[in-house]
Amino acid sequence: MAVLGWLTYRRRSATARSVLAGEAAAEAARKSAQENEEALAGGPAAPPEPEPEPEFPVVGDEKAAAFFDLDNTVMQGAAMFHFGRGLYKRHFFGKRELARFAWQQTWFRLAGIEDPEHVQEARDSVLSIVKGHRVSELMTIGEEIYDEYMAERIWPGTRALAQAHLDAGQKVWLVTAAPVETATIVARRLGLTGALGTVAESVGGVYTGKLVGELLHGPAKAEAVRALAAAEGLDLAHCAAYSDSANDIPMLSLVGHPYAVNPDGRLRKHAREHGWRLRDYRTGRKAAKIGIPAAAGLGALAGGAAAGIALHRRRR
Numbered sequence: 516m517a518v519l520g521w522l523t524y525r526r527r528s529a530t531a532r533s534v535l536a537g538e539a540a541a542e543a544a545r546k547s548a549q550e551n552e553e554a555l556a557g558g559p560a561a562p563p564e565p566e567p568e569p570e571f572p573v574v575g576d577e578k579a580a581a582f583f584d585l586d587n588t589v590m591q592g593a594a595m596f597h598f599g600r601g602l603y604k605r606h607f608f609g610k611r612e613l614a615r616f617a618w619q620q621t622w623f624r625l626a627g628i629e630d631p632e633h634v635q636e637a638r639d640s641v642l643s644i645v646k647g648h649r650v651s652e653l654m655t656i657g658e659e660i661y662d663e664y665m666a667e668r669i670w671p672g673t674r675a676l677a678q679a680h681l682d683a684g685q686k687v688w689l690v691t692a693a694p695v696e697t698a699t700i701v702a703r704r705l706g707l708t709g710a711l712g713t714v715a716e717s718v719g720g721v722y723t724g725k726l727v728g729e730l731l732h733g734p735a736k737a738e739a740v741r742a743l744a745a746a747e748g749l750d751l752a753h754c755a756a757y758s759d760s761a762n763d764i765p766m767l768s769l770v771g772h773p774y775a776v777n778p779d780g781r782l783r784k785h786a787r788e789h790g791w792r793l794r795d796y797r798t799g800r801k802a803a804k805i806g807i808p809a810a811a812g813l814g815a816l817a818g819g820a821a822a823g824i825a826l827h828r829r830r831r
Contacts, residue, residue: 571755571772572683578750580708581680582740582766583673584758585691585698588776591668594693594701595641601660608644615640641694642715646724650696650717657700665701672796673776676757677707686747690740690756690766692732711739737765757794761785 572579586593603613645653680687686708691698695712702710714727731739744751755772756763761781767773775786776794786793 572680572685573753574683576683576685576753578748579680579683579753579755580686580688580744580747580749581677581754582688582690582711582756582770583677583707584736584760584763584766584776585689585693585701587759588757589670589673589677589689589705590665590701591670594665594691594697597664597668598657598660598693598697599641600664601656602644605656608640612640612644642722642724642726645715645722648722650720650722653722654696654700657697661700661704666704669705670777670796672794673757674705676774676776676794677705680755681706688743690731690736692730692736711736711743733762734765736763737769740766740769758782767791 572581583589599613602608677687688708689698689702689710689712691710691712693712695710695714698710698712702708711731713729713731716723716725716727729735740756741751743749744754751769752771754770755774756767756770757774757776758767759775759777759782760779764782764785767775773786773789773791774794775782775791777797778786778793778795783793785791
């Protein structure tokens with residue numbers, strides 16, 4: 516019996532070794548064949564191509580729309596800064612106001628955050644400037660200012676993104692803290708659907724110097740998008756939003772397809788942490804690395820220069 520047990524063990528052991536040998540030979544054959552193929556092809560086999568991203572925007576999706584911030588997303592610099600330059604050129608205000616406005620713009624762009632006091636001052640300054648003027652007058656001037664300062668500052672890359680949504684049959688809206696009149700002019704000139712912007716009160720077609728509510732900024736943008744989506748019957752999970760600023764994270768977080776375009780440092784970090792898509796159309800990479808959009812940096816320098824000249828003249 517002992518001899519029979521020993522023979523049975525030897526047979527089982529031999530069988531296991533055979534299986535192991537066969538598997539090893541097969542693996543070696545596969546490896547050898549792959550090496551031969553690579554040698555014939557002149558190099559290592561190409562890695563498998565990644566799966567393409569799903570087509571977006573989706574053509575014919577009636578529940579989808581796109582929302583674009585304006586300043587440094589669609590257009591280089593701030594719309595209000597360009598609008599202010601145009602009003603100054605037309606003698607709506609003097610060098611003192613220009614210097615203060617330019618300093619606030621410079622501080623904001625360099626610091627990367629908004630000082631509530633500066634925002635309040637800027638709001639009050641603009642309202643005092645337009646008070647008593649007719650809405651139709653400012654609209655006409657706005658058309659001229661667009662041609663003078665804004666048209667050449669539209670980012671071609673962002674313009675192409677907006678056009679892709681339009682070509683897919685979707686509505687495209689600007690969402691900005693700039694006056695709704697200015698935003699509407701930009702939207703119309705670009706062939707977009709319309710604009711959400713800050714609304715200044717008017718009576719009988721004349722500005723009163725007051726706002727309807729507050730500036731359309733930060734969380735207020737998100738509320739405006741939510742209200743418009745409800746009115747238009749949109750599904751926000753199908754919608755896209757585009758912005759350069761961390762101030763617009765509430766709006767970007769509402770939609771199913773958020774994009775960080777020419778992002779500041781805080782938004783870039785947030786986008787990477789949350790897997791949001793990034794698009795950067797700036798050429799000044801140094802400015803991008805320190806969180807200051809290149810166009811904004813140029814605007815800040817221009818504003819700072821204007822402020823310096825005005826202050827120097829005042830001191831003299």
